[in-house]
Amino acid sequence: MAHLTTRLPRAGETILGHKFFIGFGGKGANQCVQSARLGAKTSLICKVGKDSFGNDYVENLKKNGISTAFVGQTADAATGTASIIVNSEGQNVIVIVPGANLLLNFEDLKRASDVICKAKVVVCQLEITPAVSLEALKMARASGVKTLFNPAPALPDLDPQFYTHSDIFCCNETEAEILTGIPVGNLEDAEKVGHMLLERGCKLVIVTLGAEGCMMISVEEPIPKHVPAGKVRAVDTTGAGDSFVGALAFYLACYPKLPMEEMIRKSNCVASVSVQASGTQSSYPFRKDLPQDLF
Template sequence: MSIVSTRRPRIVVVGSIVFDCVAKADRLPRKGETVLGRSFGMFSGGKGANQAVQAARLGAEVYMVGRVGQDSLADHVLKNLKAGGVDTRYIKQDPSVATGACGIHVDAAGDNTIVIVPEANLACSPEDVDAAREVLASADILLCQFEIAMPTVAYALDVAAELGVRVVLNPAPAQPASTGLCSRATVLTPNETEAELLAGVPLPSGESNARASSDWEIEVSSRLLGMGPQAVVITLGNRGAYLANGAGGRLIPAYQVSPVDVTAAGDAFNGALAVAMAESREMTQAIAFANAAGALATTRAGSQPSLATRREVEDFLRNAVVVS
């Protein structure tokens, strides 16, 4: 008689927690220009927090490690994390720093520019990771980004390696000095801009969104694999995601949607990918699932409010049409 485990996937996120201020306008302002906006909203955000909420909405047991201040913004973001199903016991409230904040401009096509002020996120320390060591030891996936202090990211990756926990590393925002951390990832998930910076290979002008499996993707993924991760997944916006591993490389196409706000698409993708990997899905299937979550996130405004539930993702996939 076989015994089937009913335990939910367990994911630990070590990352950023930010209060987002989102201004929408018909177009993004040029340097030195003021444009008239159409709407303004305030939301909980931060790459780490967004990815944690996405994973929780997809049914995972999610623990967040991070720091916020002792201020009204912290009250807001912690309330939203808890409402999203994230366990916040390992988030430290630090009275010496302010909660991180972010300014986001979104145009009519859903494209954006983002400026983040990390504040408390840079105070997140190895001691915070150690406080969560017990739950990390039983995790299926550690999910990290680059919006907190880099020594803390490095320490979290070392602890994961020590404990035998797989790592999804989203190298955002990418930094040239961060290439050494890529070797510690099970799966490395840069977008095009981040992949360009990490690999040192410029995007081909006018071609990056026109070719399904370009020479650029092949060269960049090869260089990134050479840094040591088991797999590289380059997210390509409305084209999908390019997977490269020991078996070669291939494009997993995106799904057709009408985007409203792409702010949280990458975070939705990473949270969903972590869940799919924790559920032992084959990698191309995991990426297709993550593509669906990312696509749905572009159809709603805001960061965490745009993140879909498992039922929504599964319903979407029943009738989804891939981009040709």
């Protein structure tokens, strides 16, 4: 939920804001929404609270055609939230309470094992307990399901098994720096990150570079490739990373024979549409609104 104000309040101060809105999020949900809008059959495995936010959350997923069979609702924690205050200069303060997300456990994964093991692609992030995310990747892998891992929010001491259990490891510049210690400001830096992550056991690494598109490198093709994004007029880049990951998951699942570079190029196109509208899920394009040569 976001509050727009002219300036940020000081400790103990009450100020008036001029706008308030609630948007749905969670990286997993955002990615799922983007995949679903492109036409993928999707299911989200997560946990929310038995509260009005949780009810609305489930409703929103259903509206987007996402299966909620494995969206648990618990009375033991509140739905995860992010409260954001943004001033007129665009500076913000944010409080995140993960809440019910942290209660998603191995039992929940076991209950969902059918969707995990029969999926074409499993996408994981780090907004739940990392060990649970890793277990989902392992379950997928053991069944020959393609794994796409997005290490967000990044942890400096990520369990090294995340590298070896990801078919595709996709991070942005900030995450790349936290994971490797290499500040990423250009393509060359991203290439260094790519080499380092391949050494750690990744099969294929993608570093997203905002308006510059992406860098990709793989064990099969260890020469880094730049996949540029089209030039667009960006109005709000919030959520672009999740749009990209969601689109990539769609192509991996629905067009598995496309060369990876082509999948990334198409995912860049989808994500570059999202930066031309404000908000996160509200900016994600539907298949019918995109150039049909993307399909």
